[in-house]
Amino acid sequence: MTAPATHSAAPAARRLPLPAFVDGTLLTLIAAAVILWFAPSGMGRYGTYVLSLWLVMSVAVMGLNLTLGYAGLKSLAQAAFMGIGAYATALLTSKVGLNWYASFAISGLLTFAVGLVLGFPALRVKAHYLAFVTLAFSTLIWLVLRNEQWLTGGVFGLSNIPRPSFFGLKLDGALPFHRFVVVVTFLLAVVLWWMIRSPWGRAFTALRENPIRAASLGIDTRMYTLLAFAIGSAYAGFAGALYAPLVEFIDPSPFSLSQSFFLLLMVVAGGAGYLLGPFIGALLGVVLPEWLRFAGSLYLIIFAAIVMLLLIACPQGMSGLLERGWAKLTGKKEGAR
Amino acid sequence: MNQVLEVSNLHKAFGGIKAVNGVSFKVNEGEILGIIGPNGCGKSTLFNCILGQLEPTEGAVKLDGRDVTNMRPSELNRLGVSRTFQLLQVFPELSVRENLILAGQEHEGSMLSRFFGPRDAGLSAKAEQMIGFFKLGHLAEAKAGGLSYGQQKLLDAAMAFMAGPRLVLLDEPAGGVNLTMLGDLKERLRAINAEQGATFVVIEHNMDFVMSLCSRVIVLAEGKVLAEGTPAEVRANPAVIEAYLGH
Numbered sequence: 358m359t360a361p362a363t364h365s366a367a368p369a370a371r372r373l374p375l376p377a378f379v380d381g382t383l384l385t386l387i388a389a390a391v392i393l394w395f396a397p398s399g400m401g402r403y404g405t406y407v408l409s410l411w412l413v414m415s416v417a418v419m420g421l422n423l424t425l426g427y428a429g430l431k432s433l434a435q436a437a438f439m440g441i442g443a444y445a446t447a448l449l450t451s452k453v454g455l456n457w458y459a460s461f462a463i464s465g466l467l468t469f470a471v472g473l474v475l476g477f478p479a480l481r482v483k484a485h486y487l488a489f490v491t492l493a494f495s496t497l498i499w500l501v502l503r504n505e506q507w508l509t510g511g512v513f514g515l516s517n518i519p520r521p522s523f524f525g526l527k528l529d530g531a532l533p534f535h536r537f538v539v540v541v542t543f544l545l546a547v548v549l550w551w552m553i554r555s556p557w558g559r560a561f562t563a564l565r566e567n568p569i570r571a572a573s574l575g576i577d578t579r580m581y582t583l584l585a586f587a588i589g590s591a592y593a594g595f596a597g598a599l600y601a602p603l604v605e606f607i608d609p610s611p612f613s614l615s616q617s618f619f620l621l622l623m624v625v626a627g628g629a630g631y632l633l634g635p636f637i638g639a640l641l642g643v644v645l646p647e648w649l650r651f652a653g654s655l656y657l658i659i660f661a662a663i664v665m666l667l668l669i670a671c672p673q674g675m676s677g678l679l680e681r682g683w684a685k686l687t688g689k690k691e692g693a694r
Numbered sequence: 695m696n697q698v699l700e701v702s703n704l705h706k707a708f709g710g711i712k713a714v715n716g717v718s719f720k721v722n723e724g725e726i727l728g729i730i731g732p733n734g735c736g737k738s739t740l741f742n743c744i745l746g747q748l749e750p751t752e753g754a755v756k757l758d759g760r761d762v763t764n765m766r767p768s769e770l771n772r773l774g775v776s777r778t779f780q781l782l783q784v785f786p787e788l789s790v791r792e793n794l795i796l797a798g799q800e801h802e803g804s805m806l807s808r809f810f811g812p813r814d815a816g817l818s819a820k821a822e823q824m825i826g827f828f829k830l831g832h833l834a835e836a837k838a839g840g841l842s843y844g845q846q847k848l849l850d851a852a853m854a855f856m857a858g859p860r861l862v863l864l865d866e867p868a869g870g871v872n873l874t875m876l877g878d879l880k881e882r883l884r885a886i887n888a889e890q891g892a893t894f895v896v897i898e899h900n901m902d903f904v905m906s907l908c909s910r911v912i913v914l915a916e917g918k919v920l921a922e923g924t925p926a927e928v929r930a931n932p933a934v935i936e937a938y939l940g941h
Contacts, residue, residue, distance in 0.1 A: 378813070556799040556808040556815045563785055563796055569747065570783040575771035575800035575857065630787075 390543040405531040411643040412542040413599045418623045418635035420592025426629035428585035429565025434491040435620045437498035438468045438590040440612025442597025447515045457521030464598040465591045472590025476583040495614045502609035514608030518601045628676025637675040696723040698861050698893045704753035706743050713739040715917035726894040728908030732938050736917040737897045776859035780866045782846050786839025793838050794821040798856035828852040844875040861893045868900040
């Protein structure tokens with residue numbers, strides 16, 4: 358169950374002899390990581406690739422979920438940040454010869470810094486005005502990726518992006534790299550889980566629900582706004598750093614404005630403000646279209662209809678729907694988020 | 695007696711409208727000061743100027759003798775100034791307990807310790823105390839958005855006291871609260887004032903509430919101070935009767 362992030366520990370966790378900080382969300386993350394470690398058995402290269410892509414997109418959506426779902430800041434630049442991370446990692450590993458781990462860290466730091474700068478307009482403009490600022494940024498980054506051929510390869514992109522190794526163990530195969538992605542995604546999800554359940558998470562929620570009241574309670578709304586933007590952007594950078602070696606070739610198209618809208622859709626469809634929402638949203642956005650391929654050219658129409666029906670039935674997304682179902686099943690009221 | 699708050703010649707204009715027009719007053723430590731006046735006389739604008747939510751056009755605000763004019767609300771709060779709002783301002787998606795912990799957490803430790811430290815920022819015991827004090831015990835785990843108006847008003851007030859403030863500005867705390875809860879609220883405010891020595895400035899339209907709670911009352915009309923004195927003096931002031939209280 359997608360336990361809301363600021364909810365108390367799940368009853369199941371209370372019954373078991375586990376440390377006090379362990380809750381239902383963490384147990385779900387651990388169980389999911391174990392299942393995903395073994396999931397590709399018998400799936401073949403393409404199936405394994407789709408699973409890895411789902412996780413990579415989940416990381417980008419996790420970041421946007423922090424910015425939008427928790428802190429309430431509307432950003433349309435997540436794919437652009439993912440692009441910055443992907444190109445930084447591709448250039449550093451294939452042109453500079455840096456190892457993937459250092460490139461991953463640099464990609465995160467770079468997108469954190471750019472996100473911090475982009476966060477400043479968020480201190481002055483809100484809602485759809487902020488969305489337009491990030492939309493302009495997204496377009497700018499896409500133009501740079503497409504036109505600065507000397508650096509980015511332009512529309513021809515960058516190829517031969519190496520995959521990392523782990524203590525000398527090559528991760529070139531689809532399965533070893535998938536397992537590597539599982540571990541990195543799990544670690545990033547745990548960091549976010551910890552953050553959201555800490556007082557920071559409560560402050561982010563306060564920022565979304567009532568920034569004026571939050572400020573009157575001593576919450577430095579400027580600091581938390583910038584942090585929400587910067588950390589959310591860094592997660593997109595991390596996703597990009599995983600995406601580049603996964604596909605081994607990048608061009609500007611996956612980092613366009615339409616992809617930012619698609620990431621936004623994943624946040625909303627999965628359940629904004631739910632820690633496990635990004636995984637469900639990315640599942641809908643990445644895996645569902647694959648499952649619908651049997652419908653041939655109709656698959657996008659069916660996919661769009663499913664998403665529309667979902668959002669009409671439950672504006673809180675799949676996580677909200679599951680929460681409602683869980684509440685009915687257990688006879689409990691929906692928890693405070 | 696120490697002066698906690700000093701407001702000097704405060705002005706706030708919105709275009710050609712002077713919402714606050716040269717208001718000056720002082721608040722002593724441990725005092726409960728009431729501010730009354732007809733709707734639109736500038737009471738809430740005055741609060742917002744004092745608390746950094748609006749930038750005054752002119753004038754100064756001092757806290758313990760220190761100029762805090764235009765200081766950001768979060769910084770003022772960390773100096774021990776708290777407030778409630780005229781309209782309900784709780785966080786509806788958080789539980790009552792989470793609302794209270796949120797109200798105190800930024801006063802505990804540093805940003806890093808709030809990240810790595812305990813989830814409740816060490817405030818669970820304090821939150822329980824406030825929940826008991828404001829008689830919200832049976833609602834501790836409920837979403838704040840699901841409480842009745844009066845219960846949310848009590849929670850709003852409880853949040854203002856979570857960080858142990860020295861000065862609390864209450865904007866119409868009695869508005870929309872039923873008589874039983876109003877009695878509770880007054881009793882709680884008196885107790886905090888007596889036990890913790892907290893200083894209050896209260897905006898209110900409920901005359902019984904103001905006159906029985908406050909030791910001094912300021913009357914505003916058209917953005918200016920019309921009268922000032924004890925509740926009895928204000929009640930008897932002909933100008934106040936004419937402009938606000940009625941015959």
